[in-house]
Amino acid sequence: MAEFIQLHMLVSYPPSNLNRDDLGRPKTAMMGGACRLRVSSQSLKRAWRTSETFKEALGGHLGVRTKEMGWNVYLALKSGKALADVVEGTDTEAVRSPVDEKKAVAWGQAIAGVFGKLKTVKSVKDEKDKKESLCVEQMVHFSPDEIAAIDSLLARCAESGDDPAGDDLELLRAENSAADIAMFGRMLASSPSFNCEAAVQVAHAITVHRVAVEDDYFTAVDDLNRGVEDVGAGHVGQAEFAAGLYYAYLCINRDLLVENLDGDEALADRAICSLIESAAKVGPKGKQNSFASRAYASYILAERGSQQPRSLSVAFLKPVGGEDYMTAAVAALDKTRENMEKVYGECARECMMMNAATGTGSLDEILTFVSGDHA
Structure with missing residues (x-):
């Protein structure tokens, strides 16, 4: 037991x-x-x-839970920054040569598609639509090892110019060093063998x-209201509590x-x-x-x-x-x-x-x- x-x-x-x-x-x-x-x-x-x-x-042993890894991959490819820095929002220098827009989108979608079904976008009209097209429908919890594996693939593709394909896209890891995934689990509908x-x-x-x-009935007073014409509150609201x-x-x-x-x-x-x-x-x-x-x-x-x-x-x-x-x-x-x-x-x-x-x-x-x- x-x-x-x-x-x-x-x-x-x-x-x-x-x-x-x-x-x-x-x-x-x-x-x-x-x-x-x-x-x-x-x-x-x-x-x-x-x-x-x-x-x-x-x-160093905590994962990232997101639908937006494909978008982050796109940003890393466009900027040449390390994927971990992009995910964490760290302002750092580029570590490799940026790739062009078309490849960044295509590679981002190819990599994101490994982790789940991509969101359906009828037409890409603006940056918001582009981001949607690079996101998956289900939240995915990525371990640090998996983020590092994705980043290594980005470096190889950026250097060679080749599209990611075949064994290159085997980015999930059965072995896990992410303590939060180990504690709270992971469910991947598209790759159940990597569930935890x-x-x-x-x-x-x-x-x-x-x-x-x-109920909490509250008011807010406008600081510039001198009480000459209007002595009422600038805002009235209600909130519940217990x-x-x-x-x-x-x-x-x-x-x-x-x-x-x-x-x-x-x-x-x-x-x-x-x-x-x-x-x-x-x-x-x-x-x-x-x-x-x-x-x-x-x-x-x-x-x-x-x-x-x-x-x-x-x-x-x-x-x-x-x-x-x-x-x-x-x-x-x-x-x-x-x-x-x-x-x-x-x-x-x-x-x-x-x-x-x-x-x-x-x-x-x-x-x-x-x-x-x-x-």
């Missing part, structure tokens, strides 16, 4: 709108007959994957208590993560630590300038073992109440975990807890606990 690392967190956010639905309201879910705030797993994963914590810990099964599963975060989304204590859960299959990273256990442990540190400290950026809703996790329970993983969300099937949600939520988690082990037996080999409300444990202890092979 694989080695699993499970993380249970309680994070309190003040009035905010972290993750909006199609109407701009905070996302919600019905659970236990009560309305809860919800933050989607996709929103959480993106916040963690693009955080500075991730970039600092995993520099995610080693990390993330649940939608939900509030442990019932909530009501509220506050809550969220339960968040994630599960890491450490063995699969090591396998996805081609056996690199040291990189796997770095990835695990950076993920958990990001999960503890980083939240979605929705409406951040309006609400400054930055928060650290107040409670973390980390578990390790080869037993079948299980969430503890059932602890909050009945919404917690009273005036101290945090204490009540921690008690509900502890009781649920204790009762689970009474009926199922040991659900994890070992665990570590941190509670900022009581000053118990520390994030450093959690990170030490989750890193390395403890089996």
